[in-house]
Amino acid sequence: GDSVTQKEGLVTLTEGLPVMLNCTYQTIYSNAFLFWYVHYLNESPRLLLKSSTDNKRTEHQGFHATLHKSSSSFHLQKSSAQLSDSALYYCALTTITGNTGKLIFGLGTTLQVQP
Amino acid sequence: EAAVTQSPRSKVAVTGGKVTLSCHQTNNHDYMYWYRQDTGHGLRLIHYSYVADSTEKGDIPDGYKASRPSQENFSLILELASLSQTAVYFCASRGGWGNERLFFGHGTKLSVL
Numbered sequence: 001g002d003s004v005t006q007k008e009g010l011v012t013l014t015e016g017l018p019v020m021l022n023c024t025y026q027t028i029y030s031n032a033f034l035f036w037y038v039h040y041l042n043e044s045p046r047l048l049l050k051s052s053t054d055n056k057r058t059e060h061q062g063f064h065a066t067l068h069k070s071s072s073s074f075h076l077q078k079s080s081a082q083l084s085d086s087a088l089y090y091c092a093l094t095t096i097t098g099n100t101g102k103l104i105f106g107l108g109t110t111l112q113v114q115p
Numbered sequence: 116e117a118a119v120t121q122s123p124r125s126k127v128a129v130t131g132g133k134v135t136l137s138c139h140q141t142n143n144h145d146y147m148y149w150y151r152q153d154t155g156h157g158l159r160l161i162h163y164s165y166v167a168d169s170t171e172k173g174d175i176p177d178g179y180k181a182s183r184p185s186q187e188n189f190s191l192i193l194e195l196a197s198l199s200q201t202a203v204y205f206c207a208s209r210g211g212w213g214n215e216r217l218f219f220g221h222g223t224k225l226s227v228l
Contacts, residue, residue, distance in 0.1 A: 001174075009155070033215050044119075044219040045158070045205070090158060094215060101146045101165050101209075103217065104174065107157035 002027045004093045006106035013113050019063075019078040021109045023091030026072060032095050034067050034074040037105070039088040048089070049076070081113045118142065121206050121220035128227050134193040136223050138206030146209045147189040148217070149173075149181060151202040158205065164189055196227045 003026045011021060025034065033052045039045040051058045051067040051074065058065055063078045074091060088110050094103040119140045128134045140147065148163040150173075160173030162181035170181040178200060180192040189208075193200055206220040 006157075035215070035217075037217070044221050045217075046219065047216045050215065092217075101212075102160070102163065102171070102173070103148065103209075103215075104160055105150070105158040107155065 002029075002093055002095065002102070002104055004091050004104060004106035006089075006091050006109050008109045009107065010110045010112065013081045013111070015083055015113055015115055016080050019076070019081045019085065019111065021076040021089050021091075021111065023074045023076065023106060024072050025074065025091070025093045027093060027095050029095040030069075032067075032069070032093060034065075035092040035094075036063070036065060036074070036076050037090040037092060039090065039108075041087070045090065081111075083113050083115065086111055086113045119206055119208050119218050119220040121204075121223050123223060124221065125224040126226070128193075128196045128225065130197060130227055132196050134196050134200075134225065134227075136191040136193075136204055136206075136225070138189045138191075138220060139187055140189075140206075140208040140218070141187065142208055142210070142218060143186070144208035144210050144218075145186070146211075147183065148207045148209075149179075149189070149191045150205045150207065151175070151200075152205060152222070153202050161191065161204075198227050201225060201227045 035050045036048040037045045054069045091106040149161045150158040164183040182190045207217045
């Protein structure tokens with residue numbers, strides 16, 4: 001079945017350094033939609049980025065990601081980490097398979113930004 | 116902003132007891148989901164639904180039932196709660212294709228003792 005892999009469980013960075021959180025996925029379907037959700041402590045998870053277009057960069061709130069179908073990747077990047085970026089980040093996948101709309105998440109990567 | 120309301124916000128249950136978690140959305144969304152969140156396991160899909168009166172099994176359905184009596188309401192039922200079901204449960208909804216953004220509730224913290 002479909003799967004999402006986030007290899008890093010915890011990423012610790014110093015403020016001002018670049019951020020890169022890795023996400024790879026597996027699916028037999030060509031119409032993959034990839035997402036990044038961010039979960040701040042004591043809040044609900046919310047959408048950060050989404051893409052279904054191959055090789056197109058998508059940006060929001062200083063973060064960006066590019067879906068590369070050739071390598072099945074959708075890595076999240078930011079040029080300069082801020083303290084307020086500390087949160088749990090999930091990569092997620094859904095595909096158009098009939099009308100069921102199953103959406104699955106990776107294990108998540110906790111980003112800790114230190115002063 | 117789309118609204119998804121979960122109740123209760125937290126619950127303590129006894130092993131072997133029945134637990135019902137409720138979710139209500141006012142977004143007019145077709146799709147609804149139940150996930151559980153555990154440290155080290157991320158968000159795992161339990162059950163989901165894309166139309167009223169129908170539910171689908173997710174990746175970890177064992178020990179859980181789901182009910183979608185109307186478009187707005189989606190319940191998760193633990194008939195015989197077990198210690199291993201202690202977790203935070205999130206309900207979410209989304210629209211149809213072209214509108215894939217998930218809207219989450221605030222979560223229900225369930226402790227089974």
